[in-house]
Amino acid sequence: MTKPPHDSVSSAAFSGEPGRIARFVSGKILMAKSPKQYLTLVFSNPFNWLLAVVLAIGIPLLIQRYATGLGSVTHGSQDYPWGLLLGFGLFGMVPLSASGFLLSTAVEIFGRHDLKPIERLALLNGLLGYFFAVVYLLVDLGMPWRLTYPMFVSFGPAAVLFLVAWHVATYLSVQIGEMIPAFAEWIGWDRGKKFIKRITLGLTIAGIILSTLHQGALGALFCYAPGKIHPLWISPEFQWIHFFCSSIYAGLCMVIVVSTLVAFFLRLRCDENFKNSLDRITITLSRGAAYAMVTYLVIKLVALAHDQEWGYLLTGWGGYYVSEMVIGVILPLVLLTYGSRHHLIPMLRIGSLLAVLGILWNRLNTVILCYNWKLHQEIPHFKEVWLVLTILAIYIITYRFILYRLPVLFTWKESDRSNNPAR
Amino acid sequence: MKSIRFSRRRLVTISLAGVMTGLLAPLQRNARGSDFPGYTESKGVLVDLTRCVGCRTCEAACNLENQLPAPERPFNDMSIFNEQSDHLRRPDDKAFTVVNRYDSGSSVSPVYRKIQCNHCQEPACLTSCFVNAYTITAEGAVLYNHQVCVGCRTCMIACPFSVPAFCYSSAFSPQIMKCNFCYPTRLVQGRPPACVEACPRDALTFGERAELLRIARQRIKRNKGRYINYIYGENEAGGTSWLYIAGVPFNEVGFDEDIPKQPIINYVKDFLAIVPMVLTIWPGLFAGIHLLVKRRATAIDNDPKLAESDHDKTAA
Amino acid sequence: MNYMRVIILFLTCAMVNSFIVDAVFASGDDSIIEIGTIATLYSPVLFDHELHVKYASCVECHHHTTGEEPSDPYCLPCHSGEKGIAQNSCNECHTNGSVDETESDTSVVTYHNDVPTLKGAYHLNCIDCHEGIGTGPIRCSGCHVLTGAGEKFYKTEKRDQEGGESK
Missing domain, CATH: 1.20.58 (Methane Monooxygenase Hydroxylase; Chain G, domain 1)
Structure with missing residues (x-):
């Protein structure tokens, strides 16, 4: 690699010279457009109007939540302490964000360099997923300003949540580390990139460990309520492995879904390498996901047999369970297997979407629907639903913001910076 | 190379x-080893459901002792039992204990049951708390410390009896509310909890847990036909300090009979x-x-x- | 919240004091007994002994102490054919202690254990019997008149006319 001639540019963002900061903002943030041009562009997209509506109602709700308490925006249910915010935001987002560790493992550990073009998208998906899971958590926690208490103030090391807290926090740092190269390229910070490159292997292995443990730990959290969740959705011996295993195909399918959206709506930001290899990568990822699904189905069956739960299958809950397995796992499995054999990319994409929704469904079932199955059911408050959508909208906006700017879907070329620093 | x-x-x-x-x-x-047999001097309360007539004096005594907010309706208003529609009352952020009425199939007259923290010997709330907000005293009282609580509500998920309640209405200091066995005000001095002292019919008996178990067995044996031969809480969730005997099957009066007979932590190990x-x-x-x-x-x-x-x- | 403390203090004092006034026989008239063991939340109860004699035999309240054959088979082996003893008012055996104290106070621990407190004994015996024979009050207000302290205790002060002791 040649010595970059632009070290002056690299420190531009930090140097504090007014001209340079302005250039950074207009060049990097506004992508070489005047603020007016930029806004016009933003509001020419009808999807942004939809996001704006969500935020217009959601932000006041968010303020209401912090000013007047959780009870003012949720049911404040004593029987369902974890509602939609955690059910979707934490338990749903985290498995969908397993993509980061899966792809970095495949590329860095298993040497699957054919997956390299999508590695950064998977890493970004992981980082943002985790970050926003924490955001959801901050909305739902009673005292969010005490988020770091388990790290610094008071320790409950025998608790599963203690592991989750530490692992998510550490893993978030690892993922930030893994995304630094893209960021460094963007702002022109070569030393950061080089440093991360040196510790990539360590970061990746740390990622595997932390992911295994906390994906599993999220499942193990429900082992605290063996009597409260319907037996078909809880089996204490296998819960962590169910959650871990399903997170594997969840992460892979999420990458397929996101890459599909990107290929359709952000085509300008994808370079030839990405576009040309996407079909091949989709097939590879689908195969991986299909293997994970088979494993998941098998251990689900093992749990059924181990806990002697066949009788429940004949009840109404059993029907619901079977429908979750068929629609959320078996159908996507068939689509992914058939699609990858016959190279039917649209089928793979539909199958992946179904699997992603299936995971969300499974997590919501575990947290809300099949929790307290002997008690009454509760329908989430509309404000809670809206809050979930609000955070989701912010997630989408952030995701898109980064994809437009950082070299995630395209490979950074030195010429990009030296010829046109205001790219 | x-x-x-x-x-x-x-x-x-x-x-x-x-x-x-x-x-x-x-x-x-x-x-916290699994073989810990519990403190020998651990205290408890024996609840005799055959004696309770639903006067709600325990609720009033608890409210006074813990300086809880005034109820919507007075404690001697029994019409509250008639309005238990789809779900029964439960302890919440305004009441550490509630009494419910059950029309049991096995009994002509209604059966009343008091609900409060059962003070497990190996509490699930304690083992599930990631900031160690819960402690258990030698007397068996399970206490909550609001100063370190983050408000994650895992204890509410973990409690097999669904007892801890959260102050959802508070924006700045929402905390878990639950029965504290009157530890700070009474138990430290060896006195029984306020509800026990207030009970007019000795439906609540305070004493050492081991002794209470003996008394419970004796009552079951001495009064043939009055009781179901079972002490709820002896082994539930690894054993609770509050114990129950009843004249009707426990599942007919709102007790969850599927609660594991071992500490909840065992499922997480x-x-x-x-x-x-x-x-x-x-x-x-x-x-x-x-x-x-x-x-x-x-x-x-x-x-x-x-x-x-x-x-x-x-x-x- | 300071007035709360005052109330608690007041209640505690009242309870301690009331132990002294115990089951006083109204002088001259044997039939009406004033029960005021812990008359704090409620005014003392006027118990018509003569009336109850018509409904129940002595043994149903006084166990073996009046010389009648005990009805509880558990008591029979020791107390069968006894002549009765001098101490036959309730508070001679039923005290206002907790279960531990009752136990240690009783000389014949083996059998006289798990003895209800005085308050418990009244309520257990009265209500169970009333329910059994289908007559006589079974709810609080049937025997008791709420005092000012009682109204505070049950939080009735804010209440308007309706409600109260239903059933």
């Missing part, structure tokens, strides 16, 4: 780091046990795989034929 040797050294370093973390991991799970294993085995395993893959890649670089034969193999 040089890079491989470099990686190998790294492998050793990583593995060592893993082993170290693994060795430290057992320290994480502190000394399987997972906790894999934590040190993952911490120790994964680094070596994956670093090893990485080394193998890298070695092959180097070999393939030197001899491209290898790659072709490999390709044939996978295609076959």
Whole structure:
């Protein structure tokens, strides 16, 4: 690699010279457009109007939540302490964000360099997923300003949540580390990139460990309520492995879904390498996901047999369970297997979407629907639903913001910076 | 070759780091052993459902003792029992204890049941709390410390009796509310909780847990036909300080009979046990795989034929 | 919240004091007994002994102490054919202690254990019997008149006319 001639540019963002900061903002943030041009562009997209509506109602709700308490925006249910915010935001987002560790493992550990073009998208998906899971958590926690208490103030090391807290926090740092190269390229910070490159292997292995443990730990959290969740959705011996295993195909399918959206709506930001290899990568990822699904189905069956739960299958809950397995796992499995054999990319994409929704469904079932199955059911408050959508909208906006700017879907070329620093 | 040797050294370093973390991991799970038989002087309350007539005096006494907010309707208003529609009352952020009426199929007259924290001997709330907000005293009282609570509400998920309640209405100091066995005001001095003292019919009996178990057995034996031969709480969730005897099957009066007979923490131990294993085995395993893959890649670089034969193999 | 403390203090004092006034026989008239053991939340109860004699035999309240054959088979082996003893008012055996104290106070621990407190004994015996024979008050207000302290205790002060002791 040649010595970059632009070290002056690299420190531009930090140097504090007014001209340079302005250039950074207009060049990097506004992508070489005047603020007016930029806004016009933003509001020419009808999807942004939809996001704006969500935020217009959601932000006041968010303020209401912090000013007047959780009870003012949720049911404040004593029987369902974890509602939609955690059910979707934490338990749903985290498995969908397993993509980061899966792809970095495949590329860095298993040497699957054919997956390299999508590695950064998977890493970004992981980082943002985790970050926003924490955001959801901050909305739902009673005292969010005490988020770091388990790290610094008071320790409950025998608790599963203690592991989750530490692992998510550490893993978030690892993922930030893994995304630094893209960021460094963007702002022109070569030393950061080089440093991360040196510790990539360590970061990746740390990622595997932390992911295994906390994906599993999220499942193990429900082992605290063996009597409260319907037996078909809880089996204490296998819960962590169910959650871990399903997170594997969840992460892979999420990458397929996101890459599909990107290929359709952000085509300008994808370079030839990405576009040309996407079909091949989709097939590879689908195969991986299909293997994970088979494993998941098998251990689900093992749990059924181990806990002697066949009788429940004949009840109404059993029907619901079977429908979750068929629609959320078996159908996507068939689509992914058939699609990858016959190279039917649209089928793979539909199958992946179904699997992603299936995971969300499974997590919501575990947290809300099949929790307290002997008690009454509760329908989430509309404000809670809206809050979930609000955070989701912010997630989408952030995701898109980064994809437009950082070299995630395209490979950074030195010429990009030296010829046109205001790219 | 040089890079491989470099990686190998790294492998050793990583593995060592893993082993170290693994060795430290057992320290994480502190000394709450599974064989701890409980404190001998542990106190308890025996609730005799055949004696309770639903006067709600215990609710009033609890409210006064703990300086809880005034109820919507007075404590001697019994019409509250008629309005239990789809779900019965439960302890919440305004009441540490409530009494419910049950029209049991096995009894002509209604049966009343008092609900409050059962003060487990191995509390699930305590073991599930990641900031150690719960403690258990030698007397058996399970106490909550709002000063470190983050408000994650895992204890509410974990409690097999669904007792802890959260102040959802508070924006700045929402905390868990639950019965504290009147520990700070009474139990420390050896006095019974306010509800026990207030009960007009001795439906609540305070004493040492072991003694209460003996009394419960004796009542069941002495009054033939009056009681179901079962002491609820003797083994539920590993044993609770509050014990119940009743004249009707427990599931007819709102008790969950499916609650495990072992401490809830036992269901989590399987997972906790894999934590040190993952911490120790994964680094070596994956670093090893990485080394193998890298070695092959180097070999393939030197001899491209290898790659072709490999390709044939996978295609076959 | 200071007035709360005052109330608690008041209640505690009242309870301690009331132990002294115990089951006083109204002088001259044997039939009406004033029960005021812990008359704090409620005014003392006027118990018509003569009336109850018509409904129940002595043994149903006084166990073996009046010389009648005990009805509880558990008591029979020792107390069968006894002549009765001098101490036959409730508070001679039923005290206002907790279960531990009752136990240690009783000389014949083996059999006289798990003895209800005085308050418990009244309520257990009265209500169970009333329910059994289908007559006589079974809810609080049937025997008790709420005092000012009682109204505070049950939080009735804010209440308007309706409600109260239903059933």
